[in-house]
Amino acid sequence: MKLLTAIIKPFRLDDVREALSDIGVRGITVTEVKGFGRQKGHTELYRGAEYVVDFLPKMKIEVALDDALVDQAVEAVAKAANTGKIGDGKIFVFPLEQAIRIRTGESGKDAL
Amino acid sequence: MENQIFELQYAIDTFYFLVCGALVMWMAAGFAMLESGLVRAKNTAEILTKNMALYAVACIMYLICGYAIMYGGDIFLSGIAGGPDYVQETLAASAEAGFNGGSVYSAASDFFFQVVFVATAMSIVSGAVAERMKLWVFLGFAVVMTGFIYPMEGAWTWGGKAVFGMYSLGDLGFSDFAGSGIVHMAGAAAALAGVLLLGPRKGKYGPKGEIRAIPGANLPLATLGTFVLWLGWFGFNGGSVLKLGDIANANSVAMVFLNTNTAAAGGAVAALITARLAFGKADLTMLLNGALAGLVAITAEPSTPSPLAATIFGVIAGVIVVFSIVAVDKLKIDDPVGAISVHGVVGVFGLLIVPITNDGATFVGQIVGALTIFVWVFVTSLIVWAILKAVCGIRVSEEEETEGVDIGECGLEAYPEFTKIS
Numbered sequence: 001m002k003l004l005t006a007i008i009k010p011f012r013l014d015d016v017r018e019a020l021s022d023i024g025v026r027g028i029t030v031t032e033v034k035g036f037g038r039q040k041g042h043t044e045l046y047r048g049a050e051y052v053v054d055f056l057p058k059m060k061i062e063v064a065l066d067d068a069l070v071d072q073a074v075e076a077v078a079k080a081a082n083t084g085k086i087g088d089g090k091i092f093v094f095p096l097e098q099a100i101r102i103r104t105g106e107s108g109k110d111a112l
Numbered sequence: 113m114e115n116q117i118f119e120l121q122y123a124i125d126t127f128y129f130l131v132c133g134a135l136v137m138w139m140a141a142g143f144a145m146l147e148s149g150l151v152r153a154k155n156t157a158e159i160l161t162k163n164m165a166l167y168a169v170a171c172i173m174y175l176i177c178g179y180a181i182m183y184g185g186d187i188f189l190s191g192i193a194g195g196p197d198y199v200q201e202t203l204a205a206s207a208e209a210g211f212n213g214g215s216v217y218s219a220a221s222d223f224f225f226q227v228v229f230v231a232t233a234m235s236i237v238s239g240a241v242a243e244r245m246k247l248w249v250f251l252g253f254a255v256v257m258t259g260f261i262y263p264m265e266g267a268w269t270w271g272g273k274a275v276f277g278m279y280s281l282g283d284l285g286f287s288d289f290a291g292s293g294i295v296h297m298a299g300a301a302a303a304l305a306g307v308l309l310l311g312p313r314k315g316k317y318g319p320k321g322e323i324r325a326i327p328g329a330n331l332p333l334a335t336l337g338t339f340v341l342w343l344g345w346f347g348f349n350g351g352s353v354l355k356l357g358d359i360a361n362a363n364s365v366a367m368v369f370l371n372t373n374t375a376a377a378g379g380a381v382a383a384l385i386t387a388r389l390a391f392g393k394a395d396l397t398m399l400l401n402g403a404l405a406g407l408v409a410i411t412a413e414p415s416t417p418s419p420l421a422a423t424i425f426g427v428i429a430g431v432i433v434v435f436s437i438v439a440v441d442k443l444k445i446d447d448p449v450g451a452i453s454v455h456g457v458v459g460v461f462g463l464l465i466v467p468i469t470n471d472g473a474t475f476v477g478q479i480v481g482a483l484t485i486f487v488w489v490f491v492t493s494l495i496v497w498a499i500l501k502a503v504c505g506i507r508v509s510e511e512e513e514t515e516g517v518d519i520g521e522c523g524l525e526a527y528p529e530f531t532k533i534s
Contacts, residue, residue: 045391046325047398047450048438 135347149334154516236299285474292462300456312446378426379406
């Protein structure tokens with residue numbers, strides 16, 4: 001099993017969710033986050049004084065996946081979140097040791 | 113018959129005074145909303161506390177001694193209800209004057225109308241010192257400002273007394289219809305003195321001297337507050353005609369309403385365009401300050417300008433206020449809501465344009481009057497702030513400032529259920 005974590009542009013969230021549903025992913029966790037990458041921040045003007053927005057708002061999605069689905073999921077997220085412009089985000093894949101469904105006690109692949 | 117008409121006139125003028133006073137009272141709500149919108153969320157509950165508490169303090173202090181200092185009479189307003197023969201005496205005095213329509217209204221309505229002006233002057237201070245001043249120190253200053261500092265300069269102007277027995281502003285041709293100088297610039301002068309001793313908010317100016325913006329938390333509230341102030345200003349200026357009960361005064365009241373409204377409109381449009389040209393964006397906060405600048409500018413004389421002149425005065429005020437806010441910021445005077453520019457700089461401008469349309473006023477009188485009010489309020493405020501600073505400090509701790517004065521001073525938050533991102 002793998003844990004896929006992706007940082008994406010907030011306005012791409014619906015498309016990413018749909019793309020993951022389409023390949024059979026049955027659950028994702030979404031968090032509103034802030035950060036910077038190559039895009040860095042940007043400056044705004046307020047009452048004539050500049051201020052720098054150092055951290056831009058992004059969405060973090062986390063998906064636990066069976067090994068068989070990983071490549072498809074990475075591809076689906078990469079495609080759905082892509083705008084071709086700087087700041088589209090990143091995908092990270094981690095090994096996942098165990099998963100347990102709390103209600104039934106099922107574990108491993110069955111819990112996903 | 114004449115007595116009945118006179119009594120009716122008395123009733124109308126008194127009623128008019130009371131309604132206008134109630135409108136001006138509502139400006140306290142306007143200031144509260146404007147200021148709570150332009151500070152950060154973590155300082156909202158404290159600025160609201162300051163706004164309502166200062167209004168209450170102003171009302172009590174003006175009742176105790178402020179009104180007596182400004183207009184004479186006894187402290188605690190004793191005797192304001194009039195003696196047992198009050199009605200007969202008033203009618204006799206009016207008959208003696210040939211029912212000439214001199215100002216006639218209840219003394220209590222006069223107090224009510226005057227007291228809300230004191231509160232307005234004090235409201236101006238709270239915005240400039242927002243986000244970093246101790247609550248109780250601020251209220252301590254409010255006691256002195258509303259009970260002594262403001263009533264003294266009010267006595268020299270509207271009260272008609274000589275300045276320390278030396279010279280009379282009225283004789284020099286000083287005229288300030290509804291208080292561009294007496295109320296607004298006075299409030300700004302007290303605020304400036306406080307800000308100079310208080311210093312800027314933490315993080316406002318960088319180590320290399322760069323100016324950083326600290327955006328306000330709630331612009332819908334700031335906009336609502338500005339509209340409320342605009343509405344209240346009809347009472348502020350309209351009520352300052354002091355009466356309504358005959359054709360000449362009714363016309364004057366109507367002109368004052370018209371000019372007050374159009375000056376605000378001119379200021380708003382001018383500030384919006386100026387901000388767009390200067391910064392590249394239509395800065396809403398500048399638009400709000402522009403409308404208020406138009407209102408402050410016309411306050412010194414809303415009855416004599418033509419509607420076109422009033423609009424132009426408003427436009428000039430709207431341009432001035434944008435550049436003034438930027439300049440004040442460059443001087444490292446941190447004023448979160450722009451009160452010093454809106455009420456102080458434009459207040460002086462309002463005084464200086466009075467002689468253009470009012471033959472009864474002179475430029476010399478206006479300049480001497482502006483200087484008298486400014487020097488008096490600034491110096492006495494500086495002394496009071498300095499004493500407070502020496503005795504107990506006027507600024508919250510750095511830690512409290514970072515966490516927000518809501519928790520530190522009030523023990524509660526304005527928006528406890530909001531997620532904080534930064």
